[in-house]
Amino acid sequence: MQLTGEQLIGYQVVRGKGRELLAMNPHDQQAISTPVFTCATGDLVDQACELAEHAFDPFRATDPETRARFLEAIADGIMGLGSTLIERAHLETGLPVARLEGERGRTAGQLRLFATVLRQGRWQTATFDSALPERQPLPRPDLRMCKIPLGPVAVFGASNFPLAFSVAGGDTASALAAGCPVVVKAHRAHLGTSELVGRVIQEASKRLELPEGTFSLVAGDGSDVGQQLVSHPAIKAVGFTGSRAGGLALMRTAAARPEPIPVYAEMSSINPVFLLPGALANRAGSIATAFVDALVMGAGQFCTNPGVVLAVEGPDLDAFLARAGVHLSEKAAQTMLTSGIHSAYAQGISRISDEPGIEAVASGQLDSGINQAQGQLYQTAFANVATNAGLLEEVFGPAAIVIRCQNVEEMLAFAQSIEGQLTATLHLENQDLKIAQGLVQAMEKKAGRILINGFPTGVEVCDTMVHGGAFPATSDSRTTSVGSTAIERFLRPVCYQNFPDILLPAALKQDNPLNLWRQVDGKPLAPSR
Ligand code: NAP
Numbered sequence: 112m113q114l115t116g117e118q119l120i121g122y123q124v125v126r127g128k129g130r131e132l133l134a135m136n137p138h139d140q141q142a143i144s145t146p147v148f149t150c151a152t153g154d155l156v157d158q159a160c161e162l163a164e165h166a167f168d169p170f171r172a173t174d175p176e177t178r179a180r181f182l183e184a185i186a187d188g189i190m191g192l193g194s195t196l197i198e199r200a201h202l203e204t205g206l207p208v209a210r211l212e213g214e215r216g217r218t219a220g221q222l223r224l225f226a227t228v229l230r231q232g233r234w235q236t237a238t239f240d241s242a243l244p245e246r247q248p249l250p251r252p253d254l255r256m257c258k259i260p261l262g263p264v265a266v267f268g269a270s271n272f273p274l275a276f277s278v279a280g281g282d283t284a285s286a287l288a289a290g291c292p293v294v295v296k297a298h299r300a301h302l303g304t305s306e307l308v309g310r311v312i313q314e315a316s317k318r319l320e321l322p323e324g325t326f327s328l329v330a331g332d333g334s335d336v337g338q339q340l341v342s343h344p345a346i347k348a349v350g351f352t353g354s355r356a357g358g359l360a361l362m363r364t365a366a367a368r369p370e371p372i373p374v375y376a377e378m379s380s381i382n383p384v385f386l387l388p389g390a391l392a393n394r395a396g397s398i399a400t401a402f403v404d405a406l407v408m409g410a411g412q413f414c415t416n417p418g419v420v421l422a423v424e425g426p427d428l429d430a431f432l433a434r435a436g437v438h439l440s441e442k443a444a445q446t447m448l449t450s451g452i453h454s455a456y457a458q459g460i461s462r463i464s465d466e467p468g469i470e471a472v473a474s475g476q477l478d479s480g481i482n483q484a485q486g487q488l489y490q491t492a493f494a495n496v497a498t499n500a501g502l503l504e505e506v507f508g509p510a511a512i513v514i515r516c517q518n519v520e521e522m523l524a525f526a527q528s529i530e531g532q533l534t535a536t537l538h539l540e541n542q543d544l545k546i547a548q549g550l551v552q553a554m555e556k557k558a559g560r561i562l563i564n565g566f567p568t569g570v571e572v573c574d575t576m577v578h579g580g581a582f583p584a585t586s587d588s589r590t591t592s593v594g595s596t597a598i599e600r601f602l603r604p605v606c607y608q609n610f611p612d613i614l615l616p617a618a619l620k621q622d623n624p625l626n627l628w629r630q631v632d633g634k635p636l637a638p639s640r
Contacts (some may be wrong), residue, residue, distance in 0.1 A: 116146035150331035162324025188311035262347030282350030389540030411509030436473030459506030531581025
């Protein structure tokens with residue numbers, strides 16, 4: 112497949128008339144000369160949004176099987192790109208080939224998971240309250256409810272998952288599954304990767320004769336193209352993964368529209384790890400090794416990277432720090448995704464190092480090249496953090512702070528006061544269960560996922576996964592951006608009262624043509640076929 116640097120607007124391939132954009136190789140910070148990308152101008156963004164608006168009714172009218180086949184065709188197409196995709200993604204992101212191959216598998220797996228979700232049909236939540244004509248003092252009408260798609264969705268590709276959270280990533284897969292057309296804003300950190308995947312979606316859409324406008328891909332500046340997308344009246348919801356500043360800017364724009372729309376933004380999280388006394392006494396060394404491995408994985412560029420560790424002062428914590436320090440000092444520096452992310456990391460660690468009361472524990476091996484991140488581990492006293500909330504701002508990269516607490520009450524106070532998080536982790540033994548109860552109770556109110564005796568990097572894509580959490584981890588703690596229930600972000604319930612069968616959506620028709628499990632008068636009812 113030949114890259115051209117053009118925008119994909121419905122079924123068309125159009126050269127944007129905005130300024131030129133070149134993809135960059137973060138390994139050497141040299142521009143990748145081919146192709147030359149250009150930014151979309153306002154007319155193209157309008158065209159993509161208007162096509163999406165026109166596509167909405169026919170696309171949502173497609174049966175779930177058609178959309179399932181569409182998602183499977185995208186998955187097959189992505190796998191079919193073979194090494195072309197992996198080589199381009201490696202060139203643009205600096206991520207190792209093995210990691211990108213794994214991420215490609217996850218991306219295809221996500222698309223196939225949503226195909227299964229579509230076939231199972233639970234997402235429609237078909238629910239019936241039968242008419243009670245004889246009820247006194249008033250009869251009850253026939254009431255039926257199911258979920259329908261919200262409308263066209265704007266998706267912002269994430270820098271740190273060029274495949275699994277970008278053009279055909281979780282936001283796009285769940286929105287298309289719901290029946291929402293999607294307009295993606297490509298992330299500038301992987302423009303060619305975005306075009307390759309975008310072309311696969313465009314091809315699949317054409318082949319299955321889906322309405323033009325089911326999918327478009329635009330490139331350009333967030334402050335221009337991104338803002339225009341979120342302001343466009345055709346767009347009815349937004350999916351975003353990135354910085355807190357970027358997410359907040361999009362939330363403000365969406366809220367200020369004449370018709371405000373939901374923004375599902377996944378922003379910042381430091382993913383606290385609580386080492387309880389029994390666990391630390393029994394296995395300080397092995398926890399330290401696993402912690403450092405998780406910290407530096409992917410140059411720390413995971414939203415679930417463990418950025419803060421809490422434990423009670425004493426020789427066990429000293430042993431943990433000593434082992435973690437030795438292990439970190441053996442870790443090589445790694446290339447970060449972009450020069451911007453690298454300089455934000457450099458600023459972040461310089462800000463932490465300059466704070467009073469912060470002590471460096473260890474560093475990874477010296478960075479020897481462009482955009483390379485050296486792992487950093489710091490320690491400080493709980494009292495220092497309690498008076499300096501800035502220490503708890505996300506530093507995106509392989510840096511973490513160990514907070515030395517005087518007692519478990521300080522750990523609990525930390526859990527009660529920390530901002531919303533994607534994850535919280537407890538390392539514990541049986542003797543720690545009582546302390547754990549308080550921490551779990553506190554963290555349930557903040558985190559989307561709570562783990563015992565593990566590390567949060569590595570998010571399983573499945574029915575039970577919650578990749579969410581209270582603000583600022585996300586803009587809406589009621590949802591998840593990973594896993595099958597991510598589809599719920601792009602659906603809304605509609606109640607149909609006293610409808611003749613012919614006017615009802617298929618999910619609610621009397622003879623159950625979609626063969627769904629349905630809830631009838633409070634009881635689940637299996638499909639008859
Ligand atoms: P970002 O700067 O938030 O950008 C993400 C996307 O949003 C880009 O397409 C960007 O377009 C767009 N955007 C940003 N600000 C916008 C605005 N005001 N209006 C409209 N669109 C806007 O994130 P990033 O480029 O991925 O990385 C920068 C930093 O984000 C990192 O250093 C890290 O701190 C954080 N980050 C966090 C996570 C996480 O999961 N917690 C993941 C990735 C990044 P432009 O590129 O054109 O501005």
